[in-house]
Amino acid sequence: MPNPQNILPTGYNAMNNEESEPLSFSTTLKSQFALNNIRIQSNLLSLTTDTTTYVNLARYLKEHDFDRCLTISATDWLDTNEFEIYYLVHNLKNNIYMKVAVRIPRKKPELTSLSTVWESAAMHEREMWELFGITFVGNLMLKPLFLEDWTNLPPLRKDFNWRDYVAQEYYKTEEG
Amino acid sequence: MSQILKAIKTILGLAASKPMTFSFPPDMPLTELHRGRQFYKPELCKGCKICSMVCPNNAILMVEREKSEENKTGLQPQIDFRKCCFCGLCVDNCPTGALSFTNFPILLTMKPETLNYTPEMLAIPPTLEHPEPPKIKNAVSWARSRSIWIINYMTGCCFIEAVPWVASSFDMERFGLIAVGSPRHADAMIVGGYVTPKTLKRIIRIYSLIPQPKWVISLGNCPMTGGTYWDSYNTIKDISKYIPVDIWIAGCPPRPEPIGVAVVHAIQAIQGGYNGKEEKTNTDAGKMKLPTYTLLEADSGQAQIDLVFGSQHSASGNFNMSLTLDGEVVVDATPNPGYLHRGFEKLMEYRTWIQNIMLVPRICVLDGASYELAYSGVSEKLASIEVPLRGQYLRVIQAELSRIQSHQMNLGFGGAATGFDTNERIIWGDRDQVLLLLEELTGARIYHIFNTIGGVRRDIQPDFHTKANQLISYLRKRLQIYDDLFFHNKTFIDRTQGLGVLTQETAIANDVTGPNLRATGVNFDIRTATPYEAYKDIGVKVVTATKGDAYHRFLCRRQEIEESLNIIERALDKLPSGPVCATRTAEDKKITWRLKIPQGEAFHVVEAGRGELCFHAISTGENVPYRVKVRGPTFGTILVMFPKLLHGVKIADVPVVYWSLDQCPADHDR
Numbered sequence: 001m002p003n004p005q006n007i008l009p010t011g012y013n014a015m016n017n018e019e020s021e022p023l024s025f026s027t028t029l030k031s032q033f034a035l036n037n038i039r040i041q042s043n044l045l046s047l048t049t050d051t052t053t054y055v056n057l058a059r060y061l062k063e064h065d066f067d068r069c070l071t072i073s074a075t076d077w078l079d080t081n082e083f084e085i086y087y088l089v090h091n092l093k094n095n096i097y098m099k100v101a102v103r104i105p106r107k108k109p110e111l112t113s114l115s116t117v118w119e120s121a122a123m124h125e126r127e128m129w130e131l132f133g134i135t136f137v138g139n140l141m142l143k144p145l146f147l148e149d150w151t152n153l154p155p156l157r158k159d160f161n162w163r164d165y166v167a168q169e170y171y172k173t174e175e176g
Numbered sequence: 177m178s179q180i181l182k183a184i185k186t187i188l189g190l191a192a193s194k195p196m197t198f199s200f201p202p203d204m205p206l207t208e209l210h211r212g213r214q215f216y217k218p219e220l221c222k223g224c225k226i227c228s229m230v231c232p233n234n235a236i237l238m239v240e241r242e243k244s245e246e247n248k249t250g251l252q253p254q255i256d257f258r259k260c261c262f263c264g265l266c267v268d269n270c271p272t273g274a275l276s277f278t279n280f281p282i283l284l285t286m287k288p289e290t291l292n293y294t295p296e297m298l299a300i301p302p303t304l305e306h307p308e309p310p311k312i313k314n315a316v317s318w319a320r321s322r323s324i325w326i327i328n329y330m331t332g333c334c335f336i337e338a339v340p341w342v343a344s345s346f347d348m349e350r351f352g353l354i355a356v357g358s359p360r361h362a363d364a365m366i367v368g369g370y371v372t373p374k375t376l377k378r379i380i381r382i383y384s385l386i387p388q389p390k391w392v393i394s395l396g397n398c399p400m401t402g403g404t405y406w407d408s409y410n411t412i413k414d415i416s417k418y419i420p421v422d423i424w425i426a427g428c429p430p431r432p433e434p435i436g437v438a439v440v441h442a443i444q445a446i447q448g449g450y451n452g453k454e455e456k457t458n459t460d461a462g463k464m465k466l467p468t469y470t471l472l473e474a475d476s477g478q479a480q481i482d483l484v485f486g487s488q489h490s491a492s493g494n495f496n497m498s499l500t501l502d503g504e505v506v507v508d509a510t511p512n513p514g515y516l517h518r519g520f521e522k523l524m525e526y527r528t529w530i531q532n533i534m535l536v537p538r539i540c541v542l543d544g545a546s547y548e549l550a551y552s553g554v555s556e557k558l559a560s561i562e563v564p565l566r567g568q569y570l571r572v573i574q575a576e577l578s579r580i581q582s583h584q585m586n587l588g589f590g591g592a593a594t595g596f597d598t599n600e601r602i603i604w605g606d607r608d609q610v611l612l613l614l615e616e617l618t619g620a621r622i623y624h625i626f627n628t629i630g631g632v633r634r635d636i637q638p639d640f641h642t643k644a645n646q647l648i649s650y651l652r653k654r655l656q657i658y659d660d661l662f663f664h665n666k667t668f669i670d671r672t673q674g675l676g677v678l679t680q681e682t683a684i685a686n687d688v689t690g691p692n693l694r695a696t697g698v699n700f701d702i703r704t705a706t707p708y709e710a711y712k713d714i715g716v717k718v719v720t721a722t723k724g725d726a727y728h729r730f731l732c733r734r735q736e737i738e739e740s741l742n743i744i745e746r747a748l749d750k751l752p753s754g755p756v757c758a759t760r761t762a763e764d765k766k767i768t769w770r771l772k773i774p775q776g777e778a779f780h781v782v783e784a785g786r787g788e789l790c791f792h793a794i795s796t797g798e799n800v801p802y803r804v805k806v807r808g809p810t811f812g813t814i815l816v817m818f819p820k821l822l823h824g825v826k827i828a829d830v831p832v833v834y835w836s837l838d839q840c841p842a843d844h845d846r
Contacts, residue, residue: 041778041779042706043706044779067684067685068684068685068687069687070687070788070790070807071790071805071807071811073792073805073807075794075802075803076803088779088790088792088807092684092698092700095705095706097779097781099779118685119685119686119816120685120686120687120812120816122816123811123812123815123816124811131521144514145513145514146410146513146514146517146845147374147410147514147517148373148374148377148467148514149373149463155409155410155519155522156519156521156522162407162409162522162526163407163526165409166407166408166409169409170402170412170413171413
């Protein structure tokens with residue numbers, strides 16, 4: 001049983017370092033990865049990057065106390081024909097949230113899996129695989145999670161004509 | 177020895193005190209503010225159609241009536257109670273006050289079409305009619321009617337209001353009803369809420385296993401019309417297409433009273449010789465057929481067997497887990513969620529920012545207030561709206577009351593999982609008192625829809641302080657009883673201590689949050705780490721424990737109830753005066769139900785009853801969100817951590833570990 005004090009100082013209160021920690025961490029990141037588009041909103045750092053940095057940064061963050069992977073999620077941008085995929089991670093020691101996003105073409109939705117970096121990432125990627133149809137290379141769990149016998153387009157994609165599907169599937173007998 | 181004497185003393189004390197059970201029928205424990213059936217005043221209506229446009233459920237249809245001086249279009253609202261979720265947007269937005277709420281909750285029928293109320297029907301004040309009971313047909317029908325065994329199938333949120341019937345507050349056993357786990361022992365099935373295709377397959381199976389004669393009671397709007405999820409890609413719109421249903425109860429969710437009235441009606445019909453509708457099932461040409469399970473043969477030489485836990489199990493919730501057992505020890509576990517996947521993230525892209533507030537609490541029925549809070553928070557961040565201080569305080573009071581009832585629910589489940597029903601009945605009985613206070617505050621027991629973008633929808637009643645203080649002192653006394661019966665009870669301690677131990681490293685790595693994480697000794701609570709609303713002013717003492725086992729997770733929640741009571745007391749003491757809701761945005765636009773939110777994206781994190789709840793919203797400047805991501809607190813805990821935690825656990829302890837993690841299947845399925 002590890003001593004809790006080894007992980008977090010007693011009387012830990014993130015309110016005290018709310019201002020300084022995210023700022024100093026973003027400076028470190030800028031120099032390490034040549035990033036120049038980090039946005040700071042109170043204790044959330046967010047940035048958009050390329051696919052290589054997406055993975056390298058994940059490894060770096062994991063080594064620097066970003067132990068909690070809160071989610072991996074996607075947004076379907078039909079206007080630019082891209083998927084935006086991001087991970088949101090949290091540093092418990094300094095109470096910093098970090099969102100790292102990457103844009104990939106809709107035609108070939110493939111990205112390296114982060115399941116080897118964070119244990120909880122695999123399940124989130126599985127959800128995105130099911131709901132958006134994005135393949136995460138290296139994730140061994142890619143099979144249906146919520147839906148059973150789903151044959152249509154992945155439902156959370158913007159081009160899935162949802163109302164049409166519902167009308168066909170559930171209301172067709174009433175409407176004749 | 178002294179502990180046993182203490183427990184006996186507590187039991188005797190309880191036996192001597194006033195019973196907790198509400199009388200039935202009249203004397204309904206209703207508050208004036210409950211949002212029940214609407215009342216319509218035709219003389220005030222202008223026929224403006226706003227109510228039908230604002231309704232997120234398409235429940236209001238404007239029908240043509242005679243034109244008049246006041247009502248130039250001649251249109252009047254017709255409300256379909258198969259769809260209405262009583263969110264109150266129509267009443268709030270009605271410019272003349274022609275629509276208002278009554279506190280009448282009882283809407284049930286054997287023919288769903290009759291729930292479509294014309295303007296004339298809405299103009300009649302509601303009354304409860306007790307039909308003349310039919311004559312008892314014979315001894316068999318009388319015996320049947322007095323001993324209905326009910327199968328538990330917690331398909332969805334409405335089951336939350338069937339729970340008080342198990343507790344001492346409503347106590348279904350006085351009607352001769354007993355909840356059973358096996359369909360082969362049951363007479364009646366309650367379909368508790370919305371049905372996804374995945375659940376429907378299991379419902380058909382369960383229905384066909386119940387022996388004749390059988391009855392089906394359906395709770396809530398979703399099994400009738402899809403209710404709130406009328407346009408969801410993963411919700412069945414009308415279950416009567418698949419199995420026959422005898423009684424339909426409308427509401428979202430219905431209060432416990434209509435469920436009681438339905439049971440009384442059922443008893444009367446059965447004693448009169450009603451044997452249910454003709455048995456039939458429809459698998460929609462095989463589409464709704466259950467997938468076959470491959471079970472290992474007993475003589476295959478292998479010592480391990482596969483066992484399916486859930487989704488219809490008294491202790492599983494609507495969640496399914498496939499376990500591999502060696503003897504009675506679990507060696508492998510695979511979760512199979514999705515029974516409650518309604519596609520919230522998609523639904524929200526089709527409703528305006530304000531309409532979504534009535535949708536979000538439905539993500540997790542056990543603690544809806546936190547979801548309202550997180551969603552309003554993220555919208556306010558995007559629109560740069562400052563919530564008035566009094567509004568923030570009221571939000572804190574609502575969220576803490578909701579946390580208390582959520583933890584009480586969990587402690588009750590803890591009792592049920594350890595075979596300790598006394599605990600479940602007492603704590604759930606107390607939970608009803610909290611729900612009544614929540615109704616005093618917000619207008620509803622479960623889905624409060626109290627928040628809106630900019631603040632809260634209304635101020636407190638003058639007597640709220642007195643009622644809240646009464647409840648606080650009542651619950652403080654009751655916590656002592658929980659300790660005597662439960663936390664100091666050697667049987668319970670032996671059953672839960674050292675079980676399902678989480679270490680800090682594994683908990684953090686697997687994204688376990690909330691009381692489960694704090695029970696391992698990590699001092700992390702969003703209310704202090706990233707304070708929101710008025711928590712910085714009010715102050716929060718973070719509750720932690722050290723061992724990280726099932727016992728300490730339950731204990732953490734018990735202590736949090738105490739801390740929440742302190743928070744509510746402090747908030748009420750310091751409650752500032754002023755408005756409760758902002759009316760204009762930072763750009764000085766009026767906040768209406770069609771509010772457009774400026775382009776941008778935002779995150780908002782709150783501490784829900786189950787832990788860290790995170791909303792991410794993207795706006796493209798429209799009156800609907802472009803994308804909303806909900807990251808619920810149980811996703812990591814249940815889908816990632818729980819299966820690993822089960823390795824080496826005995827089969828009888830699986831429900832204990834499960835409920836000690838405070839599961840909400842609706843939350844991770846969304």
